[in-house]
Amino acid sequence: MNKLVARKAAVMALLLLTIVVVIPTATAQDDIAAQVVRAAPDNANCAATPDQILGQAFRSTAGASGETGESGLTPEGEDIAANGLGAAPDWIIQNLQYSPAGAHNVALLVVDDFSLDGSAGNGVSHGYLVYEVLAQMVRLLPPDTAAHIALEQINIADENGYRSDLILAAVQEAVDRLSAQGFERFVLNMSFVFIPCHDDEEGFDYAEFLDQRAVDPSYSIVEQLGADPAYVEALLVDxxxxxxxxxxxxxxxxxxxxxxxxxxxxxxxxxxxxxxxxxxxxxxxxxxxxxxxxxxxxxxxxxxxxxxxxxxxxxxxxxxxxxxxxxxxxxxxxPVFIDEQLQIIDLLQDEQLAFDPLQTYLQANQGRIFAVASAGNFKGIEPLYPARWQEVLAVSANEGNNMRRWMHSNNGAVSVPGAWFLFGDNVYRAGTSFAAPVVSMMLTIDLTQDAPVCGAAGITPELAQGAYDNQPLLDAVSQDC
Structure with a gap:
């Protein structure tokens, strides 16, 4: 029995080691955003990316062929390459494109944190990783299809301070500007979650969190709530x-x-x-x-x-x-449920998140603007906000080329590959953040047609009509469109 316990402890230690801290070294950017957050109106919420929530992201270095050890392993200890768990953009384009392309111009707006571009040697923000997934797919499209698709970055950080009302203003500006250039339809990719900017019940203030993060870039929202990130990580890898x-x-x-x-x-x-x-x-x-x-x-x-x-x-x-x-x-x-260690769940599900200025805008523009969002990486029965809004298509993540559901994923309306994408820095990464862009790209291609296969049904995207049952994308297209 002692040997068994020791072996299991060693395995758990290995699993936790493969979840490595990936933190951009932001200082001035967070200082700017903190000042903006302090002026947030009561009806606005604040956006948070996965690295801010838990202070880390799911990733693993892709070692040379045949290499063993931590390199190229999932948190569960499986070799990504040997077990076919890598998500391949070429497979995605060949197998998940559910419609032909047309000649209408469509803009895909990547709404995310673009505060750090890596030029100063301090890492890149979350948005650049999401953008890379989209860029990998665009490069595989026929030139006459790619010519009708524009990728546009909308920064939620810096002077926009992660505030939903200012994010809305940035989206409106981009839509108006691109409309004047001949773009007729728009897809919003939102690979982040909303949380309250201020929550008295949970004792949380987003501006105070940003103040702390400016000093310590590894600081997380989980820590700001007084919890231990190691406990939360242990539940996610169990x-x-x-x-x-x-x-x-x-x-x-x-x-x-x-x-x-x-x-x-x-x-x-x-x-x-x-x-x-x-x-x-x-x-x-x-x-x-x-x-x-x-x-x-x-x-x-x-x-x-x-x-x-x-x-x-x-x-x-x-x-x-x-x-x-x-x-x-x-x-x-x-596993033991410890309420005070999981206040992050209460924050992510706060009832005030159900209403937001950005949601109202999406509701008024359904049929012209289509919103796609990541479901979340917290093993939730339902997606997090904004993916839970009825105006938004919630996307959950599968491992590999739809081999199986990624166990960290929240439930979503549709599921596509989100783990494990190989990035240009030779690192595998996983998350619903990378599944959402897959659906965004497939929907963007569809919207270039005169009559898209999947449009809107009232204020809701047709693909979002079902329950949060992680339906494979092509099955959802057949059933709902």
């Missing part, structure tokens, strides 16, 4: 944690048993059926609790636990059986 909600962890018991072979599981547990286990912070006992599942909105979703796709009626039936028998499962070791 394959037995299927979803993280504001109230509980949803744990896949079959996966948990495989990961922790010294777990003691009650003979009454229905291991062969889907089991949703909610772990409280008061106890190491995992209770199968239907009311908590209802709070987590599980009953309205078709849930994917690990690699098991379960029909919604089967989920409801299993929950009913579990609730009636009041089954309990005890794990001697495993």
């Amino acid at each position: 394959p037995s944690v299927s979803f993280i909600t504001a109230d509980a962890l949803v744990v896949d018991t079959v996966m948990a048993e495989a990961v922790r072979s010294d777990a003691v599981i009650s003979e009454q547990a229905i291991i062969a059926q889907p089991e949703f286990q909610i772990e409280s912070e008061q106890s190491n006992r995992l209770q199968l609790d239907a009311p908590l599942l209802a709070e987590a909105q599980v009953e309205t979703r078709e849930i994917e636990i690990a690699q098991i796709n379960i029909a919604q009626d089967a989920v409801q039936s299993a929950i009913a059986d579990i609730a009636s028998e009041q089954l309990q499962v005890q794990l001697l070791e495993g």
Whole structure:
């Protein structure tokens, strides 16, 4: 048993080592943005990129062919190249382009953090990575198709201070300017999330966070909330944690048993059926609790636990059986839900995020402006904002060329490759941030046609009509367009 525990500890240490800090060294830029945030109106929210939230991004150095060790490994310890987990832009263009191209001019607006371009040797901001994914795909398009597509950068940082009202003004300026140049339709790619600029309940102030980050570029929003980033990272890399909600962890018991072979599981547990286990912070006992599942909105979703796709009626039936028998499962070791360490979830789901000036603008321009956003990298049952707005198409991430769902991804309306893209610095990166541009590009190509295959249905993109069930893009096109 001691050898087993030691081996598992070593594996977990390796997994955490492969999640490496990637922090641009911003100082003056954050100082400028902090001053702008302090003047934010009450109806504005603030944008945050993945490196700001957790102080890191999912990445791994791509070593030479045949190299072993940390280089080229996922956080789960798998060799990206050897296991075919790399997302290939040429495969994406050949297999996910769902429509022919036309002759209409379409602008793809990349709304992101472009505050640092790497020219001073201090790294690049998140937006340049998102832009690189798009540029890789554009280079593979026929010249007469690429000629009708313009990539435009809209910086959410610096003088725009990550504020949604100022981001809106920048979007409006770009749309007006490009419209005068003959562009008729627009796609907004938003590979970021919105959080409140100020939240008294959580004790959070975005300007104060930026002040701290100007001094320490590795400082994260998780730390600003008084939590430990290592705890959050551990939940994200734990394959037995299927979803993280504001109230509980949803744990896949079959996966948990495989990961922790010294777990003691009650003979009454229905291991062969889907089991949703909610772990409280008061106890190491995992209770199968239907009311908590209802709070987590599980009953309205078709849930994917690990690699098991379960029909919604089967989920409801299993929950009913579990609730009636009041089954309990005890794990001697495993993930523990600690509320004060997960305030970031409350911040990301704050009710004020459901309303925003940018959302109102998108609603008024549906059919002309199409918004695509990353679902988030926090194992959420629903996407984060702005992807959760009904005016926006939420995108979740798959590993490789749609090999399997990336386990860190929030649920979205559609899913495409988002892990692991190989970048020009010889680094593999993963995230829904890189899945969103794939859908944005496919939609942009479609919109060059006289009559696009996938347009808008009222204020909602046609591809966003379904539930947050991570439907493969081509399946969603066939079903919803």
